[in-house]
Amino acid sequence: MKYLSALALVFSFNALSTPNSIVAVVNDNVITYDSIAAQINKNTTKEEKLALINQQIDKLLQKEKIQALGIKPKPETINAMLLNIAKQNNLTLTQLRANNQFNEIVERVSEELSFKGLQELVLQQAKISITQAEIDKVLATNPPTANSLLKQIKLARVILDIDNTEGATEKHITEINKQIKAGISFAELSKKYSNNPIVESTWIERNKIPKSLQQQLSNLKPNEIPPPFKVEQGWLLVKITGEREFDAHISNIKNQLLQSKRNAFFQTWVKTLRTKNLYIDIFEHKL
Numbered sequence: 412m413k414y415l416s417a418l419a420l421v422f423s424f425n426a427l428s429t430p431n432s433i434v435a436v437v438n439d440n441v442i443t444y445d446s447i448a449a450q451i452n453k454n455t456t457k458e459e460k461l462a463l464i465n466q467q468i469d470k471l472l473q474k475e476k477i478q479a480l481g482i483k484p485k486p487e488t489i490n491a492m493l494l495n496i497a498k499q500n501n502l503t504l505t506q507l508r509a510n511n512q513f514n515e516i517v518e519r520v521s522e523e524l525s526f527k528g529l530q531e532l533v534l535q536q537a538k539i540s541i542t543q544a545e546i547d548k549v550l551a552t553n554p555p556t557a558n559s560l561l562k563q564i565k566l567a568r569v570i571l572d573i574d575n576t577e578g579a580t581e582k583h584i585t586e587i588n589k590q591i592k593a594g595i596s597f598a599e600l601s602k603k604y605s606n607n608p609i610v611e612s613t614w615i616e617r618n619k620i621p622k623s624l625q626q627q628l629s630n631l632k633p634n635e636i637p638p639p640f641k642v643e644q645g646w647l648l649v650k651i652t653g654e655r656e657f658d659a660h661i662s663n664i665k666n667q668l669l670q671s672k673r674n675a676f677f678q679t680w681v682k683t684l685r686t687k688n689l690y691i692d693i694f695e696h697k698l
Contacts (some may be wrong), residue, residue, distance in 0.1 A: 417678045432643045433597035443698070460698045466693060471528075472684040477525045483533070484524035485550050490518050530677050537676045549664050563614040564628075565653040569601040571639055571646040584639055584646070591636050596612045597650050600636070603607075614657065624649065 412520055416608065435442040447463040447617070487600050490504075496516065497507040507513060573583045587604060623642055633654055640648045 416430070420484070430449065432697060434697050435468065435469050435691065437468055438690050440471055455693070457698050461693065464693055464698075469681050469684070472689075473526060473681065474522075475527055476684065477529050480526045480532070484521055484528060488519065488524055492524065493517070496520070515536055516551070528584075529605065533677055533680050534673055537673065539669060539672045539676065541665050541672075545668055546661065546664055549668070550661070553660075555658055555660035559658055561657045561659055562617050563657045564617060564620075564657050565614055566612040566620075566624075566628075566649055567608045567652050567657050568612070568647060568649045569597075569605050570607045570644055571604045571648055572606055573604070573639075573646045587640050591638065597634075597636055598646070600648060611652065614653075614655065639664060641661050 417595070432442050432444040442464060447460065447468050451460060493507060493516070494504050497504045500507070502510075507516070510516070511557055528618045543563075566602075571587070573580055587600065590600065617628075626638055627640055627649065628651065631651055633651045636648070636650050639648050641647075
């Protein structure tokens with residue numbers, strides 16, 4: 412569901428609930444029925460409503476911590492998220508700003524980013540690692556497939572400064588090729604023939620390399636330097652700096668296990684906010 416549609420659903424649901432009905436008190440703050448109304452329907456049990464209220468209590472305590480720590484999202488981060496919301500809804504940022512719910516959207520975006528900032532700050536304390544035994548346990552019921560093994564490479568690239576006047580280009584390329592055959596290093600070539608820095612890629616799949624490079628790299632070995640070739644930006648010098656086989660399935664498992672542990676660590680930390688001095692009163696009879 413698109414962000415704006417989801418937001419509209421929240422407001423329409425709130426309009427049907429009992430306005431400003433207080434269902435819990437946390438110290439000097441109150442939690443109203445409105446805050447959980449969007450997640451409730453005629454089949455929602457009392458236990459589920461209590462769980463929703465407890466989620467609101469946790470959010471309230473996190474908000475207090477965010478305020479105490481002075482966590483505020485940067486304006487450029489908020490704008491980037493607003494731009495993303497606009498794109499998801501096929502709108503320009505100007506059109507989004509004209510929406511009558513824009514202030515509520517900004518408030519919600521700022522809140523989401525503040526919660527994320529708190530979580531990142533807390534997780535800096537965590538020393539989370541994944542063991543091979545944990546990975547093997549998941550693999551036992553969810554083994555990898557042949558398609559999950561990817562061939563990846565790393566590339567180093569540099570744009571050469573070559574005189575493109577008639578005859579000069581051929582002479583330039585011939586001279587560079589002689590030096591490549593003589594064993595000159597990639598770094599020396601880049602210093603001698605380019606004012607551009609060497610661009611080192613991250614690991615990329617061979618079949619996702621731009622077509623302009625695929626032919627040049629088809630038979631290239633690691634650290635071998637091919638002749639310069641013409642691209643849209645000019646003459647390019649390239650070499651493969653690394654090769655590996657990468658199991659995407661195992662990587663996904665590691666990421667899922669890590670995220671699960673990170674979430675568990677943060678939820679445990681949130682529970683510590685409920686101190687002995689905290690006053691909480693939930694009005695169950697209103698549920």
